[in-house]
Amino acid sequence: xxxxxKVMRPLVKLIAVILVLGAGVAVMGYFMRTSVExxxxxxxxxxxxVEFVDLVVDAYKVEVSAQGLVEPVTQTIIIxxxxxxxxxxxxxxxxxxxxxxxxxxxxxxxxxxQAQLAQAKSSxxxxxxxxxxxxxxxxxxxxxxxxxxxxxxxxxxVTREPQLKSARAKLAAAxxxxxxxxRDLEKTEIKAPYDCMVSSASVDDGGYLPKGGRVAxxxxxxxxxxxLPLSLEDVSYLPxxxxxxxxxVRAEVGRASKVWTGxxxxxxxxxxRATHTMMIVVEMHEADGDGVFKVPPMGxxxxxxxxxxxxxxAVKLPREALRSDDAVWLIDQANKLVVRKVKVERSxxxxxxVTDGLNDGERIITSPIELPVSGMKVVPVSKxxxxxx
Numbered sequence: 001x002x003x004x005x006k007v008m009r010p011l012v013k014l015i016a017v018i019l020v021l022g023a024g025v026a027v028m029g030y031f032m033r034t035s036v037e038x039x040x041x042x043x044x045x046x047x048x049x050v051e052f053v054d055l056v057v058d059a060y061k062v063e064v065s066a067q068g069l070v071e072p073v074t075q076t077i078i079i080x081x082x083x084x085x086x087x088x089x090x091x092x093x094x095x096x097x098x099x100x101x102x103x104x105x106x107x108x109x110x111x112x113x114q115a116q117l118a119q120a121k122s123s124x125x126x127x128x129x130x131x132x133x134x135x136x137x138x139x140x141x142x143x144x145x146x147x148x149x150x151x152x153x154x155x156x157x158v159t160r161e162p163q164l165k166s167a168r169a170k171l172a173a174a175x176x177x178x179x180x181x182x183r184d185l186e187k188t189e190i191k192a193p194y195d196c197m198v199s200s201a202s203v204d205d206g207g208y209l210p211k212g213g214r215v216a217x218x219x220x221x222x223x224x225x226x227x228l229p230l231s232l233e234d235v236s237y238l239p240x241x242x243x244x245x246x247x248x249v250r251a252e253v254g255r256a257s258k259v260w261t262g263x264x265x266x267x268x269x270x271x272x273r274a275t276h277t278m279m280i281v282v283e284m285h286e287a288d289g290d291g292v293f294k295v296p297p298m299g300x301x302x303x304x305x306x307x308x309x310x311x312x313x314a315v316k317l318p319r320e321a322l323r324s325d326d327a328v329w330l331i332d333q334a335n336k337l338v339v340r341k342v343k344v345e346r347s348x349x350x351x352x353x354v355t356d357g358l359n360d361g362e363r364i365i366t367s368p369i370e371l372p373v374s375g376m377k378v379v380p381v382s383k384x385x386x387x388x389x
Contacts, residue, residue, distance in 0.1 A: 047376075047377045047378060047379050048369055048370070048376075048378055048379065049378070049379040049381055050329075050331070050365045050367050050369060050378045050379065050380060050381065051365070051366050051367040051381050051382075051383040052331055052363040052364055052365050052366060052380050052381070052382060052383060053317075053318070053321070053363070053364055053366055053382075053383050054361060054362075054363060054382075055315050055317075055358055055359070055360060055361060055362045055363070055364055056315070056360060056361075057313050057314070057315055057358070057359065057360040058313075058314065058315075059310055059311065059312050059313075059314070060310065060311045060314035060316060060353055061307060061308065061309075061310045061311075062237040062307075062308030062309055062310075062311075062346060062353075063305060063306070063307065063308065064230065064234040064237055064238065064305070064306040064308050065303055065304060065305045065306070066228035066229055066230050066234075066280075066303070066304055067228070067301065067302065067303050067304070068226045068227050068228045068229070068301075068302065068304065069226065069227075069299060069300070069301055069302075070224050070225070070226050070296045070297065070298055070299060070300045070301075070302055071224065071225055071226065071227070071298065072219030072220050072224060072225070072298055073220045073223050073224065073225050073283060074194065074219060074220045075199070075217070075218070075219040075220075076193060076196075076217070076218050076219070077214060077216075077217050078105075078190065078193070078214075078215040078216050078217070078218060079212055079213060079214050079215060080108065080187070080190065080209045080210070080211060080212065080213045080215055081184075081187045081211065081212075082108060082113065082184050082187045082188055082211060083108070083208075083209060083210050083211040083213075084108030084109040084110070084112065084113075084188060084208070084209060085108060085109045085206075085207075085208050085209075086106065086107070086108055086203060086204070086205060086206060086207045086208065086209055087107045087108060087109055088104075088106065088107040088205075089105075089106050089203060089204065089205050090103075090104060090105050090106065092105075092198070093105050093106060093198060093201045093203070093215075093216060094198060094201055095198055095199060095200055095201065096197065096198060097197070097198040097201075098195075098196070098197050098198075098221055099192035099195070099196050099197075099198070099218070100192060100195055101192055101193070101194045101195050101196075102191050102192060103191060103192045104189055104190075104191055105190050105191060105192055105215070105216070106189070106190045106203060106209075106215055107188060107189045107190070108188045108209050109188070110185055110188040110189075113181065113184045113185040113188055114185060116181045116184065116185075117178065117181035117182055117184075117185055119181075120174065120177040120178040120180070120181040121178055123170075123174035123177060123178075124171065124174040124175055124177075124178055126174070127167065127170040127171035127173075127174045128171055130167040130170065130171075131164065131167040131168060131171060133167075134163045134164045134167045135164065137163070138161075138163075138164065190215055192218070193218075194220065195220065195221050195222050196218040196219060196220060196221055197218065197219060197220075197221040198216055198217070198218050199216075199217040199218060199219055199298075200216065200217045201215070201216045202214045202215060202216060203215055203216070219298065221286075222285065222286045222287075222295070223283055223284060223285045223286065223295060224283070224284050224295045224296055224297075224298065225265070225281055225282060225283045225284070226249065226262070226281075226282050226284075226296075226302055226304060227268075227279050227280070227281055227282075228247075228279070228280045228281075228282060228304045229272070229275065229277040229278070229279055229280075230277060230278055230279075230280050230306075231275075231276060231277050232271070232276055232277075232278065234306075234308075235278055235280075237308035237309050237346075238306055238308055238309075239309075242264045242266075242267055242280065243264055243265060243266065244263055244264065245263065245264045245306065245307075246261065246262075246263055246307070247261075247262045247263060247264060247282045247304045247305065247306055248260075248261065248262075248304070248305040249261070249262045249282065249284060249296060249302050249303070249304050249305075250302060250303045250304075250305065251296060251300050251301065251302040251303065253293060253300070258293060258296070260284050260288070260289055260295065260296055261284070261288045261289075262282040262283055262284040262288075262304070263282065263283060264280055264281070264282055265281055265282070265283045266281050267279065267280050267281070268280075268281065280304075282304055284296065311345060311353070311355050313355065314345065314353050314354065314355050315353070315354045315355075315358045316351050316352075316353055316354075317351060317352050317353075317354055317364065318350070318351055318366055319347075319348075319349075319350055319351055319352055320366050320367075320368075321352075321364050321365065321366045322342075322344065322352050323339075325341070326341060326342055326343070326344050327339055327340065327341050327342070328340055328342055328354075328357075328358070328364055328365075329364065329365040329369070329372060330362055330363060330364055330365070331363040331364075331365060331378060331380050334377075335377055335378055335379070335380060336375050336376065336377055336378070337365070337369070337372060337373070337374060337375065337376050337377075337378055338374065338375075339372075339374045340357055340358075341357060342354045342356065342357030342358055343355050343356035343357055363380060365378070366383055367383075
């Protein structure tokens with residue numbers, strides 16, 4: 001007897017396979033009939049827009065500057081070397097008063113010092129008289145020695161040598177006292193030690209001035225100085241012989257800008273370890289100025305400007321044009337980016353000075369580029385033309 005189930009199972013599997021294959025062929029045929037053709041697109045090249053400046057090669061003079069406070073060249077505290085009642089005070093002996101060298105500033109009572117001088121001169125006369133007496137006694141003693149007829153040399157007491165030596169010493173001391181008394185008398189009048197201006201005064205009419213008492217503080221009126229700290233790099237741009245180098249000293253006086261001409265008189269030589277700077281001292285004279293302030297007033301904050309060395313072929317670039325490792329980005333004739341190393345001679349806050357690696361008329365990029373590649377195409381946009389002045 002035939003088993004129907006065993007016969008039907010293979011038949012069902014075969015029918016299932018045929019259906020799957022038929023479905024696959026149908027789907028394949030559909031996709032072949034409805035295939036989509038891919039579209040072709042041209043390659044897009046990114047060309048960034050960049051700002052640039054045209055280079056101008058020219059002579060460049062290094063300008064060095066520093067700031068400092070004006071100080072007097074000489075500042076003196078005047079004290080009295082004698083004591084006495086104040087008899088005269090100059091009306092100019094106040095802050096801001098000006099005196100010529102040797103002009104009287106103050107007088108104290110001189111009566112006591114005139115008496116001391118007279119006493120000293122009297123002592124000189126007495127000493128001179130005593131010497132004459134001792135010399136006469138010495139002559140008489142020698143006569144007596146010879147009359148007595150004693151042989152040998154007379155002793156020092158016979159010739160009165162010790163008495164004469166003492167009398168001459170007293171005369172020298174008396175003469176020294178005269179000189180001292182004369183000086184004390186002269187010092188009762190205090191005079192200006194040089195052409196000066198009064199910074200402060202400490203006396204009044206009718207007062208008493210003790211010995212060593214403070215009279216006034218004065219300073220030079222005809223010349224001033226300013227100490228300017230320069231970095232070692234800045235000093236290297238100045239002439240080797242610093243003394244005599246001209247300096248323009250600038251300041252704002254009220255609403256006006258004022259310029260004085262000064263010159264370097266010395267450098268202090270030592271280096272400040274904290275700032276690595278050297279102090280340069282600049283002096284200004286009245287003869288070089290004009291107007292109300294022929295020299296800058298004491299305490300004024302000024303700026304000193306020095307003319308340094310000159311580089312004949314240099315380019316002044318905006319600081320943003322300098323890239324890392326002292327490189328710059330240029331635009332060639334085909335508007336492609338070129339990376340070039342340059343020699344930076346000096347860096348300032350807003351610009352750098354290049355002395356080698358650049359040519360006149362070249363275009364240098366000043367704007368940033370996100371992914372700079374040498375040889376990439378750029379779209380140049382002119383910004384300005386650089387100048388050295």
